[in-house]
Amino acid sequence: MTKYYMERYLKDQTFYKIQSQSIIDNPDQRIVDDLSSFTGTALSFSLTLFNAAVDLISFSNILYGIYPPLFVVLLVYSIGGTAISIYLGKGLVTLNFLQEKKEADFRYGLVRVRENAESIAFYAGEDNEMQLLLQRFRSAFENLTRLLISSRNLEFFTSGYRYLIQILPAAVVAPMYFSGKIEFGVINQSVSAFNHILGDFSLIVYQFQAISAFSAVIDRLGEFDDVLDSSGSKNLSEPLEKICLTYCSVKSFPTSKCNGALSPEKSQKLLDIEDLTLKTPTSKATLVRDLSLVINEKEHLLVMGPSGSGKTSLLRAMAGLWSDGRGKITFYVKDREETDAHTSDVDSLEVNSQNMNGELTRSMNRNSRGVFFLPQRPYMVLGSLRQQLIYPTWTEEVKPASDAAKSAGMHLHYFTNTCNKTFKIGWQMEWLIAVGRVALAEGPLAVNLL
Numbered sequence: 001m002t003k004y005y006m007e008r009y010l011k012d013q014t015f016y017k018i019q020s021q022s023i024i025d026n027p028d029q030r031i032v033d034d035l036s037s038f039t040g041t042a043l044s045f046s047l048t049l050f051n052a053a054v055d056l057i058s059f060s061n062i063l064y065g066i067y068p069p070l071f072v073v074l075l076v077y078s079i080g081g082t083a084i085s086i087y088l089g090k091g092l093v094t095l096n097f098l099q100e101k102k103e104a105d106f107r108y109g110l111v112r113v114r115e116n117a118e119s120i121a122f123y124a125g126e127d128n129e130m131q132l133l134l135q136r137f138r139s140a141f142e143n144l145t146r147l148l149i150s151s152r153n154l155e156f157f158t159s160g161y162r163y164l165i166q167i168l169p170a171a172v173v174a175p176m177y178f179s180g181k182i183e184f185g186v187i188n189q190s191v192s193a194f195n196h197i198l199g200d201f202s203l204i205v206y207q208f209q210a211i212s213a214f215s216a217v218i219d220r221l222g223e224f225d226d227v228l229d230s231s232g233s234k235n236l237s238e239p240l241e242k243i244c245l246t247y248c249s250v251k252s253f254p255t256s257k258c259n260g261a262l263s264p265e266k267s268q269k270l271l272d273i274e275d276l277t278l279k280t281p282t283s284k285a286t287l288v289r290d291l292s293l294v295i296n297e298k299e300h301l302l303v304m305g306p307s308g309s310g311k312t313s314l315l316r317a318m319a320g321l322w323s324d325g326r327g328k329i330t331f332y333v334k335d336r337e338e339t340d341a342h343t344s345d346v347d348s349l350e351v352n353s354q355n356m357n358g359e360l361t362r363s364m365n366r367n368s369r370g371v372f373f374l375p376q377r378p379y380m381v382l383g384s385l386r387q388q389l390i391y392p393t394w395t396e397e398v399k400p401a402s403d404a405a406k407s408a409g410m411h412l413h414y415f416t417n418t419c420n421k422t423f424k425i426g427w428q429m430e431w432l433i434a435v436g437r438v439a440l441a442e443g444p445l446a447v448n449l450l
């Protein structure tokens with residue numbers, strides 16, 4: 001299940017949409033903690049229900065054969081107890097849901113302190129961080145207090161429910177013994193059968209706190225699942241008017257042909273933007289209006305403007321992260337299989353409102369076909385130095401460079417394994433690695449966000 005949810009979370013840039021639009025909270029906790037709790041609790045409840053069903057079938061015949069009215073009284077008593085338990089614990093599901101959220105927010109605050117320890121230390125911002133963390137902890141503690149109060153009230157009722165009726169089977173069957181209708185052993189038999197059936201009928205009463213916690217987990221996973229389904233069906237904040245993003249695979253520069261119609265000038269293009277109008281996904285404010293430009297081979301373009309003018313937003317549209325607006329963005333990228341004589345010289349993958357199934361393929365082909373985006377903040381992957389440099393194109397099948405180096409008599413163990421946990425270096429080195437990624441990508445088009 002974890003792999004299934006991770007594949008959906010990382011598919012079609014769903015993780016970016018969830019984070020940028022703040023659709024749900026803490027998807028990482030839902031994948032790790034909620035999935036673990038769901039599978040473990042579901043297995044436990046399944047076994048409990050199975051045992052209760054077998055137990056109920058076994059002892060119902062015994063009790064019903066001894067005194068049928070006692071069986072009916074027990075059934076009515078358990079139904080009434082279940083109804084009261086649901087009434088008393090109706091708020092537990094919401095409280096458990098909020099408790100998981102608030103605890104996850106508190107853990108996230110602690111993680112941010114760990115990840116930004118040096119910056120916080122330079123600022124001497126320990127007191128402010130303490131205040132922020134205590135604020136989140138206090139919110140979780142207050143919710144936990146309400147949760148414990150509701151659990152206490154429910155436990156009071158559950159204890160009374162469990163012991164109030166214990167004397168009933170002996171009190172009902174004892175007169176039958178004194179009248180000689182049954183033997184003494186039948187009394188013990190009826191009490192034992194009564195307690196077994198009471199436990200089976202009262203499963204919801206006895207397990208209500210666990211059921212409410214399980215319901216909160218189901219609600220969180222259900223909410224997460226709905227978001228992933230909406231993203232997969234392209235209904236997640238789907239704009240009515242969309243920017244058309246196209247990738248054209250060109251075999252060779254500058255003499256590519258498409259049925260003999262593509263000119264040398266056309267083949268030299270790397271990027272073509274036509275009548276682009278870009279809007280923000282949330283407020284729908286227009287950032288770019290009717291922009292058209294062409295970038296050819298060996299050309300460079302610097303986009304300048306004041307903060308908030310839409311420079312980064314334009315690059316988000318080029319990367320396919322934002323699609324609100326209208327116009328067309330076309331990348332002319334190298335063909336990955338130039339030696340294949342059966343493929344056409346120009347191949348076009350167009351992503352529009354009718355066909356958005358190419359998003360994942362588009363982002364994968366973008367790197368392998370020579371279009372490389374550098375974000376404003378270089379990202380350091382959890383891996384070795386070699387994986388840092390060839391990110392995001394490395395795969396598990398690629399032979400590590402250290403193996404080839406060893407065969408050549410070189411020892412690069414330190415450099416290839418220094419960063420297997422967290423790559424902690426200065427921002428200058430991060431940018432050097434980011435530039436190294438571009439150089440190793442060997443692509444004709446690199447887009448840098450400054």
